[in-house]
Amino acid sequence: MERYQHIVRMQFYGHTHDQYYSVTNSITNPDKHIHVSQIGPSVTTSNDKNPAYGYMEMDSEFLVPLNYEMYAMNITEANINDKPDWSSNYINYVKDYNLTDYVSPNEMHALAERVGNDTTLAQLFNWDMPRKKGNFDEYKTTAKAAKELGCMLATSETFEANACNGVSDTDWKKDPS
Secondary structure: OOOOOOOOOOEEEOOOOOOEEEEEEOOOOOOOEEEEEEEOOOOOOOOOOOOEEEEEEEOOOOOOEEEEEEEEOOHHHHHHHOOOOOOOOOEEHHHHOOOOOOOOHHHHHHHHHHHHHOHHHHHHHHHHOOOOOOOHHHHOOOHHHHHHHHHHHHOOOHHHHHHHOOOOHHHHHHOOO
16 A cells, blocks of 8 residues: 555445444554545444445545545334434544544544543444444443554554554464454
8 A cells, every 4th residue: 555555545345334444554664644444334234233324525636535424324213213314323524533634544543542542432433333323321432442442443454453452463373362
């Protein structure tokens, strides 16, 4: 990604049925954040998650992403009312997470660090991953879990994530789980 970062502006992934992102850092300078991969939601229900679709606002001149928005349906309400409402569980990254530099790699890395250090923000992010399924209080997050989530978001590289979590390469390779 580092070599082609001027061409590849964004990557989109799916299949996890969760909605989150991952920052790609420079190989030669891991403190330089060069890319963001958006792992999008699923429009199918799976593992007790609300269906959703994502919308990406782009800068038309520079072709860089400005904002991620998710439109989710509360599947429980849709079944009760026999009518889907795709705006009932709306998520807006810039507004909901107080981003100042849109969704740039630096801004998203800074968000990952905030998530890792703030259990309430981590709780919000955890609740947003399945698109506000259930009650917010069900997603209460410990400091350790917040740190792990922040580390997951802050890098797409396994060894960097392990180092962020305080797991050495040798410890990680020995762990059978």
